[in-house]
Amino acid sequence: MGCHRAVPPLLGAARGWHQVRLSPAGGFSYLQTPMPVQQRKVKGTPSDINVIYESKDEGKANAQAGPAAVIAVSPSASPWRLSAIILGPICLILLILVIMMAQQVYQLSQKSEQQLEVIDLENIILSDTLQQLTTGKEDNCSMCEVDWDQQAAxxxxxxTSAKSWHNSLDACTAISASLVKIDTKKELEFLKHEISKRVYVRQGQQFHFSFWTGLNYDNDIGNWTWADGSPFSFQLFQVPGAEGCAYMQKGDIRTQSCAKWEVYICEKPAKFGGN
Structure with missing residues (x-):
């Protein structure tokens, strides 16, 4: 049987030994309890990696200290956490800036669409003016009166006032003109273009005017004729029906009773050379 002998307290405390026992060989063997250490090299790990050990009291202290203690104990994780802390607010600020820029781009696009509509309208007016100037040059400086539009000669x-077909004819005659007579495809396209620009608003809705032309159905001869008595050629356009008078609306030729009240188009020759 082995016997145990206590080591003197001062010797054990000085050397860090807690107890001894008698070995079978008759000597003493000491049971050594290592003193607490902060770091220990682990076999098989790279030379630059240390395994961190904490005593029970140190772990409790670190837990109470919060994130700062974790960063201090684990230096390898601190750069990522610091990056997250720094980059988080920066990313938030950038996101807010992107949203603000997107709103500004949307507002600018809305303004651009409105400006394009204004530009398109101005281009139409300039095109009409240029056409009139060019036509006047080709026709030996032919001119029209104020508020009259020119096409060719x-x-x-x-x-802007509505009348029946016969009253419209009289109104044109009173100003040395006649209800419009369409002779060419070019003239037809010109009239369609001008009519499409003339609209009115009623109860918040937009409507196109209906303009009387000089075309009417002559029951005596059973055919369509112009106001000056010349025959109509179906090669220019088709006229639906076989009665009434013809009018233009949104570029289409339509017919209805001559007693209806509509606006009208008067036509007369342009003046040449100031005559």
Whole structure:
């Protein structure tokens, strides 16, 4: 049987030994309890990696200290946490800036669309003016009166007051003109373009005017004729029906009773050379 002998307290405390026992060989063997250490090299790990050990009291202290203690104990994780702390607010600020820029781009796009509409309208007006100037040059400086539109050698007046077909004919005659007579495809396209620009608003809705032309159905001869008595050629356009008078609306030729009240188009020759 082995026997145990206590080591003197001062010797054990000085050397860090807690107890001894008698070995079978008759000597003493000491049971050594290592003193607490902060770091210990682990076999098989790279030389630059240390395994961190904490005593029970140190772990409790670190837990109470919070994140700062974790960063201090684990230096390898601190750069990532510091990056997250720094980059988080920066990313938030950038996101807010992107949203603000997107709103500004949207507002600018809305303004651009409105400006394009204004530019398109101005281009139409400039195109009409240029056409009139060019036409006047080709026609030996032919001119039309104020508020009359020119195309080739003719001047056109688009009325703003409505009358029946026969009263419209009389109104044109009173100003040395006649209800419009369409002779060419070019003239037809010109009239369609001018009519499409003339609209009115009623109860918040937009409507196109209906303009009387000089075309009417002659029951005596059973055919469509112009106001000056010349026959109509179906090669220019088709006229639906076989009665009434013809009018133009949104570029289409339509017919209805001559007693209806509509606005009208007067036509007369342009003046040449100031005559």
């Amino acid at each position: 003719s001047c056109y007046s688009f009325s």
